[in-house]
Amino acid sequence: MGQTFELTVNGERRQVEADADSTLLHVLREVLDLKGARFGCGLGLCGACFVLLDGRPAPSCDVPLWSAAGRTVTTVEGLADGDVPHPVQRAFLDEQAAQCGYCVSGILVSAAALLAEHPEPDESTVAAALDRHLCRCGAQVRMVRAVVRAGQAKADATGATATRTDAGGTGTGAGTAGVDAGTAGVDVFGTVVDR
Amino acid sequence: MSVERREVAPVAPPLPRGVVGNPRLARWVTVERDGTVTVRVGKVELGQGILTALAQLAADELDVDLAAVRMAAASTAEGPDEGLTAGSLSVANSGAAVRQVCAEVRALFVAEAVANLALDPDTVTVRNGTISDAAGSRRTSYGELAERVDLDREATGAVRPKPQHQARWVGRSVPRLDLPDKVSGRPRFIQDLALPGQLYGRVVRPPSPAATLVEVDTAAVRLRPGVRAVVRDGDFLGVVAEGEENAERAATALAAAARWHEEPTLPDEHDISRFLRAGPAESIPVPDPGHAGPAPTNPAPTNPGNADPGHADPGAAGRVVRRLRATYSRPFLAHASMAPSCGAARWAEDGTAVSVWSHSQGIHGLGRAIGMGLELDADRVDVRHVESAGSYGHNGADDAAFDAVLLARAVPGRPVHVRWSRRDELTWAPFGSAMVAEVEAGVDADGTVLTWSYDVWSQGHTARPGYAGSPGLLADTHRNRSRPTPPAVDPPARGGGGTTRNAWPIYTFPERRIHGHRALRTALRSSSLRSLGAFTNVFAIESFMDELALAAGADPVAYRLAQLADPRAREVLSTAAELGGWQRRGTEENVGYGIGFARYKDRGAYCAVLAEVEAVHEVRVRRLTLVVDVGRVVNPDGVRNQIEGGAVQATSWTLKERVRFDRWRVTSADWESYPILRFSEVPQVDVHLVDRPAELSVGAGEAAQGPTAAAVANAVADALSVRVRDLPITADRIVAAL
Numbered sequence: 001m002g003q004t005f006e007l008t009v010n011g012e013r014r015q016v017e018a019d020a021d022s023t024l025l026h027v028l029r030e031v032l033d034l035k036g037a038r039f040g041c042g043l044g045l046c047g048a049c050f051v052l053l054d055g056r057p058a059p060s061c062d063v064p065l066w067s068a069a070g071r072t073v074t075t076v077e078g079l080a081d082g083d084v085p086h087p088v089q090r091a092f093l094d095e096q097a098a099q100c101g102y103c104v105s106g107i108l109v110s111a112a113a114l115l116a117e118h119p120e121p122d123e124s125t126v127a128a129a130l131d132r133h134l135c136r137c138g139a140q141v142r143m144v145r146a147v148v149r150a151g152q153a154k155a156d157a158t159g160a161t162a163t164r165t166d167a168g169g170t171g172t173g174a175g176t177a178g179v180d181a182g183t184a185g186v187d188v189f190g191t192v193v194d195r
Numbered sequence: 196m197s198v199e200r201r202e203v204a205p206v207a208p209p210l211p212r213g214v215v216g217n218p219r220l221a222r223w224v225t226v227e228r229d230g231t232v233t234v235r236v237g238k239v240e241l242g243q244g245i246l247t248a249l250a251q252l253a254a255d256e257l258d259v260d261l262a263a264v265r266m267a268a269a270s271t272a273e274g275p276d277e278g279l280t281a282g283s284l285s286v287a288n289s290g291a292a293v294r295q296v297c298a299e300v301r302a303l304f305v306a307e308a309v310a311n312l313a314l315d316p317d318t319v320t321v322r323n324g325t326i327s328d329a330a331g332s333r334r335t336s337y338g339e340l341a342e343r344v345d346l347d348r349e350a351t352g353a354v355r356p357k358p359q360h361q362a363r364w365v366g367r368s369v370p371r372l373d374l375p376d377k378v379s380g381r382p383r384f385i386q387d388l389a390l391p392g393q394l395y396g397r398v399v400r401p402p403s404p405a406a407t408l409v410e411v412d413t414a415a416v417r418l419r420p421g422v423r424a425v426v427r428d429g430d431f432l433g434v435v436a437e438g439e440e441n442a443e444r445a446a447t448a449l450a451a452a453a454r455w456h457e458e459p460t461l462p463d464e465h466d467i468s469r470f471l472r473a474g475p476a477e478s479i480p481v482p483d484p485g486h487a488g489p490a491p492t493n494p495a496p497t498n499p500g501n502a503d504p505g506h507a508d509p510g511a512a513g514r515v516v517r518r519l520r521a522t523y524s525r526p527f528l529a530h531a532s533m534a535p536s537c538g539a540a541r542w543a544e545d546g547t548a549v550s551v552w553s554h555s556q557g558i559h560g561l562g563r564a565i566g567m568g569l570e571l572d573a574d575r576v577d578v579r580h581v582e583s584a585g586s587y588g589h590n591g592a593d594d595a596a597f598d599a600v601l602l603a604r605a606v607p608g609r610p611v612h613v614r615w616s617r618r619d620e621l622t623w624a625p626f627g628s629a630m631v632a633e634v635e636a637g638v639d640a641d642g643t644v645l646t647w648s649y650d651v652w653s654q655g656h657t658a659r660p661g662y663a664g665s666p667g668l669l670a671d672t673h674r675n676r677s678r679p680t681p682p683a684v685d686p687p688a689r690g691g692g693g694t695t696r697n698a699w700p701i702y703t704f705p706e707r708r709i710h711g712h713r714a715l716r717t718a719l720r721s722s723s724l725r726s727l728g729a730f731t732n733v734f735a736i737e738s739f740m741d742e743l744a745l746a747a748g749a750d751p752v753a754y755r756l757a758q759l760a761d762p763r764a765r766e767v768l769s770t771a772a773e774l775g776g777w778q779r780r781g782t783e784e785n786v787g788y789g790i791g792f793a794r795y796k797d798r799g800a801y802c803a804v805l806a807e808v809e810a811v812h813e814v815r816v817r818r819l820t821l822v823v824d825v826g827r828v829v830n831p832d833g834v835r836n837q838i839e840g841g842a843v844q845a846t847s848w849t850l851k852e853r854v855r856f857d858r859w860r861v862t863s864a865d866w867e868s869y870p871i872l873r874f875s876e877v878p879q880v881d882v883h884l885v886d887r888p889a890e891l892s893v894g895a896g897e898a899a900q901g902p903t904a905a906a907v908a909n910a911v912a913d914a915l916s917v918r919v920r921d922l923p924i925t926a927d928r929i930v931a932a933l
Contacts, residue, residue, distance in 0.1 A: 036380020100242025
């Protein structure tokens with residue numbers, strides 16, 4: 001009963017066979033095996049499933065496949081340029097701007113869209129742009145700081161001058177997050193599948 | 196690096212509890228030939244960064260690079276049982292166990308190296324996993340000795356963990372180990388699980404908690420595309436199908452094919468305080484916690500008679516010149532995790548054993564409860580932890596796992612993956628109980644408290660799997676309607692209590708009487724939500740302290756300090772006032788400042804919050820300044836992240852959140868009917884850590900909840916001269932209080 005649809009996902013033209021009414025989120029996760037967009041509510045109210053549709057943030061849980069056909073879809077997996085993370089992904093790591101991270105995929109794509117349009121947003125612009133996203137852990141303060149930082153980093157990279165925010169926050173005894181890099185592994189998902 | 200001259204105790208100090216319960220070193224640690232060290236703990240990652248903090252402790256004890264440590268997901272089959280990941284205890288408890296185990300492992304490797312290479316035992320050192328002596332001509336490593344050192348032996352306690360000042364990793368803001376995956380969208384959550392041959396399950400819940408299944412015609416559903424099984428077990432109803440969409444559609448059809456009988460069994464949402472107070476209830480007297488910190492070095496200057504906190508002053512009541520009283524409440528609150536709960540299960544082909552994947556906070560307890568529910572021996576159930584979104588307490592994780600177990604039983608050999616809907620998550624997962632607190636104080640002519648009487652009513656705060664002799668799993672009660680869930684219980688006082696958590700005020704009141712009342716009937720199913728009763732108790736105590744200060748014509752910060760002896764408490768409180776702009780109080784129209792303070796669980800983290808709010812039509816929290824003392828800090832940025840998140844979440848609880856219900860069912864089933872704080876409403880949050888390297892590390896995860904609520908409420912009162920005592924502080928509540 002499935003039909004064939006063509007869409008561009010993270011720069012690649014993909015043909016998918018699925019029902020016309022399947023949600024874009026289902027197609028991404030279950031057909032194309034891109035698990036970055038998350039299911040949160042199924043009603044377009046939480047932002048966990050957001051992707052860029054022709055460059056604009058959209059809730060993929062609420063977009064039927066037929067309406068995505070022929071369009072360009074960018075998921076969180078498509079933000080990086082090869083092995084080089086998108087500046088906003090880099091800034092999220094530098095600011096340690098997450099707790100559980102479930103909402104992060106959607107927030108990152110919305111932030112990337114914002115930065116494409118407003119390369120150096122201020123905090124209130126960022127908060128307004130992310131207002132369709134919920135974060136239950138309360139990491140919003142860091143996320144806003146990270147997006148502002150990503151804008152400044154891009155500006156720095158293009159030769160403009162910008163003042164950086166203090167990455168370590170205002171606390172005493174702060175080590176700037178992200179610089180004490182030691183990268184131990186967490187073998188979390190590897191134990192899941194039988195060996 | 197450290198010189199191998201560790202102190203060997205003449206009498207071994209007691210082993211950490213986690214090690215006593217799981218004494219075999221191999222249960223905790225495996226050293227690989229390539230030099231990586233796999234550490235298995237019983238605690239689970241909930242987005243709080245615990246695995247990173249424990250990896251730091253392990254790397255320090257072993258003298259290896261942090262990159263050499265691999266933290267394994269908790270597993271009942273392979274890892275130690277450390278109970279629940281709850282109560283802000285993981286750093287303290289699991290941290291102590293990891294340090295002890297790793298210290299012993301290191302000693303065994305060093306001994307093997309000394310014996311094997313004839314190293315000088317007086318100068319042998321370990322550095323980045325390499326073992327050598329001062330001469331430096333011979334060296335070996337953990338990896339080279341991995342197969343020679345047998346860790347399948349018991350911890351002895353003969354080696355002590357390293358002195359803390361030798362730490363290389365602890366105390367640093369090491370980046371979270373789990374974030375790179377999460378920021379790049381890699382599969383990592385249980386919702387992303389794709390087991391070989393995986394089927395998808397969906398549960399059709401009753402339309403209301405008391406609904407019973409009258410009839411269901413499953414024949415048509417069985418014929419739908421991809422359906423592998425329709426399961427009816429009492430009033431538990433669900434489907435298993437190839438492919439998630441087939442399962443969703445079949446569940447919709449099954450729901451339409453079911454007929455239920457419903458009853459209006461819920462109490463009046465608007466009168467929940469009366470429901471809680473009417474009883475029956477278990478009365479819980481609250482004794483002096485007795486360890487309110489070191490002896491006061493700076494007794495309250497205006498209160499010399501009170502310098503001996505917690506000891507009754509028999510004459511106090513006689514000096515009372517005025518009594519004040521107030522009642523505070525909060526509604527039921529939802530965990531409202533961003534991810535609907537999820538679980539997976541696969542039965543052995545012969546149906547005698549089951550493997551379970553769950554984001555439970557207590558996989559061992561879940562395994563035992565599944566065994567209890569299905570009359571299986573505990574060793575026939577193995578549970579592995581897989582991360583989900585933050586849970587903030589006991590949400591639907593365990594229930595979803597049991598759903599998967601029940602559905603998978605119909606298809607032995609095939610794994611079944613179950614994901615709840617948003618509606619299920621917001622209406623069927625346990626809630627944090629509604630609570631009501633009544634406080635009365637007798638004060639002297641200066642307004643100083645002489646007598647303090649406090650009563651708090653609540654449903655219990657724990658209904659974890661296996662509680663009160665019941666499986667405590669949602670679907671179990673639907674399978675067997677003659678086995679309803681018992682009322683939720685409370686952790687014992689030594690575990691911090693539940694209803695009465697933080698009900699004992701830290702101040703130097705001469706006479707106090709404090710009682711909790713745990714309801715023995717259930718309005719809505721309740722279990723642990725971040726900080727349990729402490730949120731309401733601190734909100735009530737600290738709101739009332741402000742009311743007493745205002746009645747006395749005193750500055751609320753000075754009023755507290757005058758009745759506060761604990762020096763660590765005094766420091767966080769006065770620092771928060773100073774850094775948060777207390778001196779700006781009263782200078783700007785419609786802007787208010789409020790303070791809130793507590794020491795979590797009487798012996799955990801100290802946290803003071805200064806809130807700055809703007810209140811015109813709606814309350815807007817502009818800034819929160821938090822000062823926190825968690826003793827020795829393992830990961831400063833990790834602590835800061837937890838405190839920030841707790842403060843933002845508590846602001847959301849305080850201003851917006853309330854589980855809604857009618858006489859039949861919970862009606863707040865989506866993000867519109869259960870709103871939480873949005874990006875545009877989030878305050879600026881500044882966190883300051885008081886460095887106490889000589890003190891024990893305590894958890895940070897729950898310390899901010901109560902103080903934030905009180906600070907916001909006090910700031911609203913300061914801005915509007917209106918006291919809102921019933922949460923949430925909405926525009927309607929403010930108007931009603933005017």
